[in-house]
Amino acid sequence: MSRLTERLHRMLHADDRLDREMAAEWEEAPAGKPASLPPEEVNPDTPAEQPDWWISVPFRQGRGLRRLLVVLSVLLCVGIITVLVITAQYLPHFGQAGNPANNEVSRRYIENGMEETGAVNIVAGMILDYRAFDTLGESNVLFTAVCAVMLLLRVSADKRRSAAYQLELETDDRMYEPKNDLILRSIARLLIPCILLLGMYIILNGHLSPGGGFSGGAVMGAGLILMLNAYGFRRMERFFTIRLFRAVTVCALSFYALSKAYSFFTGANHLPSVITPGTPGMIFSAGLIPYLNISVGLVVCCTIYSLYTLFRKGDL
Amino acid sequence: MNVLMILLLVLIISCAVCVAFTKNLLVAAIVFMTQSLLLSLVWILLESPDLGITEAAVGAGIDSLLLFVALKKIHAIHREHGSRTKEADL
Amino acid sequence: MTLFGIDFTNYVELAAMILFGIGLVLLLVDKNLIKKNIAFAMTDSAIYLFLAAKGYIFGRRAPIIENGITSAEAYINPIPAGLVLTGIVVSVACSAVMLALTVRLYRRYHSLDIDEIIALSQKERDQDGTGGNV
Numbered sequence: 001m002s003r004l005t006e007r008l009h010r011m012l013h014a015d016d017r018l019d020r021e022m023a024a025e026w027e028e029a030p031a032g033k034p035a036s037l038p039p040e041e042v043n044p045d046t047p048a049e050q051p052d053w054w055i056s057v058p059f060r061q062g063r064g065l066r067r068l069l070v071v072l073s074v075l076l077c078v079g080i081i082t083v084l085v086i087t088a089q090y091l092p093h094f095g096q097a098g099n100p101a102n103n104e105v106s107r108r109y110i111e112n113g114m115e116e117t118g119a120v121n122i123v124a125g126m127i128l129d130y131r132a133f134d135t136l137g138e139s140n141v142l143f144t145a146v147c148a149v150m151l152l153l154r155v156s157a158d159k160r161r162s163a164a165y166q167l168e169l170e171t172d173d174r175m176y177e178p179k180n181d182l183i184l185r186s187i188a189r190l191l192i193p194c195i196l197l198l199g200m201y202i203i204l205n206g207h208l209s210p211g212g213g214f215s216g217g218a219v220m221g222a223g224l225i226l227m228l229n230a231y232g233f234r235r236m237e238r239f240f241t242i243r244l245f246r247a248v249t250v251c252a253l254s255f256y257a258l259s260k261a262y263s264f265f266t267g268a269n270h271l272p273s274v275i276t277p278g279t280p281g282m283i284f285s286a287g288l289i290p291y292l293n294i295s296v297g298l299v300v301c302c303t304i305y306s307l308y309t310l311f312r313k314g315d316l
Numbered sequence: 317m318n319v320l321m322i323l324l325l326v327l328i329i330s331c332a333v334c335v336a337f338t339k340n341l342l343v344a345a346i347v348f349m350t351q352s353l354l355l356s357l358v359w360i361l362l363e364s365p366d367l368g369i370t371e372a373a374v375g376a377g378i379d380s381l382l383l384f385v386a387l388k389k390i391h392a393i394h395r396e397h398g399s400r401t402k403e404a405d406l
Numbered sequence: 407m408t409l410f411g412i413d414f415t416n417y418v419e420l421a422a423m424i425l426f427g428i429g430l431v432l433l434l435v436d437k438n439l440i441k442k443n444i445a446f447a448m449t450d451s452a453i454y455l456f457l458a459a460k461g462y463i464f465g466r467r468a469p470i471i472e473n474g475i476t477s478a479e480a481y482i483n484p485i486p487a488g489l490v491l492t493g494i495v496v497s498v499a500c501s502a503v504m505l506a507l508t509v510r511l512y513r514r515y516h517s518l519d520i521d522e523i524i525a526l527s528q529k530e531r532d533q534d535g536t537g538g539n540v
Contacts, residue, residue, distance in 0.1 A: 121366070123364075123366050124366070202369070210365035210366045210368070210369055211366070211369055212366060212370075214370050214373075214374065215366075215369045215370045215372075215373045215374070218370070218373035218374045218377060218378055219373055221378070222373070222377055222378070225381070304378050307378075307382060308381065308382070308385060311382065311385040311386060311389055312385060312389075
């Protein structure tokens with residue numbers, strides 16, 4: 001037992017020896033800046049000023065302790081996987097019709113789905129009519145994510161005009177992508193209308209075939225990203241500004257919330273609405289579902305484009 | 317369809333193991349994108365085309381795109397895992 | 407079908423659990439922040455795989471009504487598909503926010519290694535005497 005504790009003791013205190021070795025090794029490093037970093041506002045991300053942080057930073061976690069933690073976490077995960085694998089043998093068999101998951105709820109959704117919602121795609125009818133509240137929450141999650149990323153990554157206008165930032169943008173682009181590339185522009189001129197059209201098709205036919213607001217919105221967002229990459233920031237700034245983003249997302253989310261908010265006041269049961277389901281199979285059938293699909297698609301498209309351009313440029 | 321499903325699942329797990337062991341961050345992002353694509357095929361085999369199209373557009377498209385853009389932003393496209401920036405990254 | 411004492415009839419669920427385990431190990435063990443983000447998204451994918459496998463029924467078609475057949479014996483269970491659809495989009499949103507945080511952390515501490523970042527922030531806190539950022 002004492003040999004085990006001795007080994008443990010040696011492992012846990014290996015960091016002192018390691019610290020001394022590392023300090024000796026890096027004493028030859030040029031001692032330029034002090035160990036504390038310059039504050040964030042003064043210094044844009046210029047690679048020329050890398051401070052020498054390694055001169056006197058005491059590592060709280062030595063190598064020995066880190067190895068112990070790695071072993072413990074691997075053991076924990078192996079334990080979790082073992083428990084899960086053992087449980088998998090007691091689960092109901094995969095793909096059997098008598099599983100407890102296939103109960104009367106799915107039977108109701110399949111059998112009465114088309115006449116109550118009017119949607120041919122049962123999943124779309126379910127997420128936009130029976131369980132429309134979840135989809136509203138999900139669109140809000142996307143909107144909140146963009147707000148959070150804007151808080152984190154947005155660069156103020158006067159900093160964007162500063163010379164260092166402009167130089168960094170120029171050099172970044174020239175390093176990794178050619179500017180005003182002829183091939184990209186010609187192909188984008190052909191592809192972008194097709195991509196946007198495909199996205200709109202997927203959104204509008206969400207209740208008739210696989211697809212819906214999310215995938216259609218993602219395709220449209222990807223088309224806008226291609227347009228940004230082919231034509232540059234300035235041309236996109238002409239029509240996609242932060243005001244447009246704000247207007248489109250707020251209008252779409254409010255429309256969604258208001259059109260389904262009546263059930264807060266009339267009780268949770270699905271009341272017959274004034275907008276009739278119509279004949280299944282037509283585009284403008286299924287009550288409110290095409291309009292909700294359009295609003296979800298717009299939110300997703302704006303979100304995806306904004307995330308990309310916030311990462312690339314620092315502003316919308 | 318059984319054999320195809322088993323093959324796809326084995327490939328997905330091997331993609332995950334590859335992400336775990338690679339040191340190059342760009343390789344990890346690309347292999348993760350491949351894993352999303354294979355997962356999209358699995359959704360089709362499980363008879364959910366909605367999930368397939370959404371995973372292909374959102375998972376393999378947008379998630380991986382954000383990874384690439386973030387890697388470019390931190391100048392890590394050519395860098396190895398965990399190493400410091402050796403020279404000026406321009 | 408039984409191999410090494412493990413029953414393989416639920417092979418999709420088993421694969422999902424193994425994927426979850428790999429993602430969890432990577433999240434805990436690896437020091438790089440980008441790898442942690444990838445592992446988080448991988449764990450999410452594993453959970454969605456498990457959920458969607460619960461809705462599959464042998465011999466039935468996708469839940470899109472064709473030829474007017476509305477009997478429940480002709481389609482798979484549509485409910486897990488609806489849940490996973492929400493989940494995929496939420497996973498992307500989480501990933502985006504985490505990557506933005508990673509970019510900000512890199513700009514502040516010039517490192518992607520979480521041990522270094524914690525050490526640097528603690529050193530700053532000791533130097534300043536006030537609460538640090540991390």
